[in-house]
Amino acid sequence: MKLRINGEYKETQSKTISELLKELDIIPERVAVEVNLTIIKRQEFENYYLKDGDTIEIVNFVGGGGLEFKISNLKF
Amino acid sequence: MEDKLVIKGIEFKSRLWVGTGKYKDFEETARAVGASGADVVTVAVRRVNIVDRKSENLLDYIDPKKYKILPNTAGCYTVEDALRYSRLAREAGVSDMIKLEVIGDEKTLFPDVIGLLKATEILAKEGFIVFPYTNDDPVMAKRLEDAGAAAVMPLGAPIGSGLGIRNPYNIKIILEAVKVPVIVDAGVGTASDATIAMELGCDAVLINTAIASAKDPIAMAEAMKYAVAAGRLAYKAGRIPKKLYATASSPIEGML
Numbered sequence: 001m002k003l004r005i006n007g008e009y010k011e012t013q014s015k016t017i018s019e020l021l022k023e024l025d026i027i028p029e030r031v032a033v034e035v036n037l038t039i040i041k042r043q044e045f046e047n048y049y050l051k052d053g054d055t056i057e058i059v060n061f062v063g064g065g066g067l068e069f070k071i072s073n074l075k076f
Numbered sequence: 077m078e079d080k081l082v083i084k085g086i087e088f089k090s091r092l093w094v095g096t097g098k099y100k101d102f103e104e105t106a107r108a109v110g111a112s113g114a115d116v117v118t119v120a121v122r123r124v125n126i127v128d129r130k131s132e133n134l135l136d137y138i139d140p141k142k143y144k145i146l147p148n149t150a151g152c153y154t155v156e157d158a159l160r161y162s163r164l165a166r167e168a169g170v171s172d173m174i175k176l177e178v179i180g181d182e183k184t185l186f187p188d189v190i191g192l193l194k195a196t197e198i199l200a201k202e203g204f205i206v207f208p209y210t211n212d213d214p215v216m217a218k219r220l221e222d223a224g225a226a227a228v229m230p231l232g233a234p235i236g237s238g239l240g241i242r243n244p245y246n247i248k249i250i251l252e253a254v255k256v257p258v259i260v261d262a263g264v265g266t267a268s269d270a271t272i273a274m275e276l277g278c279d280a281v282l283i284n285t286a287i288a289s290a291k292d293p294i295a296m297a298e299a300m301k302y303a304v305a306a307g308r309l310a311y312k313a314g315r316i317p318k319k320l321y322a323t324a325s326s327p328i329e330g331m332l
Contacts, residue, residue, distance in 0.1 A: 032121075032164040034164065042167070059123055061147060063120070
């Protein structure tokens, strides 16, 4: 089936979220997964069956504070 | 005597909190965080790179067992986005803490305080420990407290601007207006700015750019550690009142 994962279309044989994460080489403990805008609890990964055309978002943590303030440097 | 910060039952060792954005690499991030002595680090929630799975994970360098991970909603411009990111962060993370940002303007990155208030109310009801990033406005700070914020995080100056605490009087009024801790977030440029925030009586300071973008981030991280500690000590020691004229510090009696 064809899924949209993090904005990219991907053909997969994986049936569940657990299988998909394994296929993508992603450690389940470090990510959150959303299917069609609904967050799926980690405990449900194994029994959550994906459907053709599902939109999936997989997120984790990256370095971040706030965003950069965008004006030219001031001169003092 | 120990001077620990406790928020919603969580004990914080350090009053300096640091961001993890804009470093050269994770190695440098980890060294700077270590040098800062901070036990709270903010992180951003982003898509996993599914194409290049070799990309390293921040949490390989910043151990969630050692540090309190504070996810933020940086980059969110609507209440819906901020809620979505907060809920994803909670699901991916190790705690219910969220540094809530609802940005109102791309150029200044000033908060959309109306959206912020709405999001704070909803997330607090969902059991989140909400740290809203807000303007240095005492009225809004109070409203956020009433909405269930665990602490308020007024800006010292715009994010990444390094302008320091532009309005110490507003920060002072915020400190009087709310009972929850006040954590200055954004605007610190150098060590003395952090000290000023702490001397005013703030409970903590969150710094990212001033450390990450310094010529020597590791040294600046260490400077900030001392600056925050010095400011806190001075606050607790109590400053002398400001006077217009001189007061002699040596006794006048016994002079020839």
